[in-house]
Amino acid sequence: MASIKPFRALRPHVENAEQVASRPYDVLNSEEARKEAAHNLLSFLHVTKAEIDLPADVDIHTEQVYQKAKANLDAFRERNILFQDEKPCYYIYELAWKGRTQTGLVCVSSVADYFNDVIKKHEFTRPEKEKDRIDHMFTTRAQTGNVFLACKAIKELNDVFEHWKKHHDAVYYFTAPDGVTHSVWVVDATATIDVITELFKDKIPFTYIADGHHRAASAAKISQQLPDSEDAKYFLTTIFPADQLAILDYNRVVKDLNGLNEETFLQQLEQEFTIEKSNEPVKPTFFHQFGMFLNGQWYKLTAKEGTFKKDPIGVLDVTILQENILEKFLGVGDPRVDKRIDFVGGIRGLSELEKRVNSGDMQLAFSLYPVSIQQLFDIADSGNVMPPKSTWFEPKLRDGLLTHLI
Helix, strand or coil, rough: CCCCCCCCCCCEEEHHHHHHHHHHHHCCCHHHHHHCCCCCCCCCCHHCCCHHCCCCCCCCCCCCHHHHHCCCCCHHHCCCCCECCCEEEEEEEEEEEECCCEEEEEEEEEHHHCCCCCEEEECCCCCCHHHHHHHHCCCCCCCEECEEECCCCCCCHHHHHHHHHHHHCEEEEEECCCCEEEEEEEEEEEEHHHHHHHHHHCCCCCCCECCCCHHHHHHHHHEEEHHCCCCCHHHEEEEHHHHHEEEEEEEEEECCCCCCHHHHHHHHHHHCCCEEEEECCCCCCCCCCEEEEECEEEEEEECCCCCCCCCCCCCCCHHHHHHHHHHHCCCCCCCCCCCCCEEEEHHHHHHHHHHHCEEEEEEEECCCCCCCCCHHHHHCCCCCCCCCCCCCEECCECCCCCCEEE
16 A cells, blocks of 8 residues: 655745746756746756756756755755745645646655555656756755656545645645646644545555656665665655546657658558548547648548557557557657657647648647546556656646655
């Protein structure tokens, strides 16, 4: 069963929270981070992407950057921008965006659960990305990035969330520039803390990494480097019940037709799909339907029965697209390394797909129906991994509101 516990968060004073809270370190590059934090000395990007305070030509993976992150974090504490709670607490984190809300529990999860597969994974990790976070954590002695976990929904947990929110004020409440409203409640009552801990111990056998595989893997390896630290045996997570979550589509753009002309390519597609022209952009409305934008024209593609496998991986639309179009007709190999393909998160909309094609940057684009949370669970339970860039979760948690010191 899932082992979680409360922790003493390092967090901003209320008057600083909105300025401190920053987008996750891995959703923007150094140049974007530099611009975003240019007029905000309190932005947590000064900690998570400390290269923004160094010359632009500095290698972002050098010791100098990690030492700067530590210095900036220490300065935030010394200047009383951040403080640490006196007792271990749980924290309820609510995100509201585009008419829907999702509520999760911020806690620390057991590294032992990660190694024992109580915390389920569905993606491979890359060593160089792990090393970056390992070096950052080791130098700052802080887990600044939250690992986004999901669990199967249980009514009792949602009831605890709603009861606490009804009877207590949020310590943080603000709307970020991207339109997402962030609310955080501190759960400091011993009885409620015990109820939450027992719910996980008794009723939640597994949690699933939704976003943050590299952060989780790095935290697990840091625990081995810091064997004397009890805090390092746990890592910062926010756990959302499945019924709170929505997964967005993760779309594809492709550089060329692999030497085919348009007519031949469409004829070949008819082996695997029914094809229908559309007078408007195609946002798929069910599994195994795809949108395709080619030469100014949108098409609806529907996979024919019998052209794909029915196992947890084969049934995914990202798999069908990769095997039955990208690889079979367009010669796109491993999408992790093939330079002829790029990925566009659903939050950017279908207009971004049109823009990439119309600019000449890419020749065609595909829109997909989102993976379901149940599909993610099924794949993780089967011990398999998803194809790369299968899921896009939105909205995202902000860094800096709740940090775990190790």
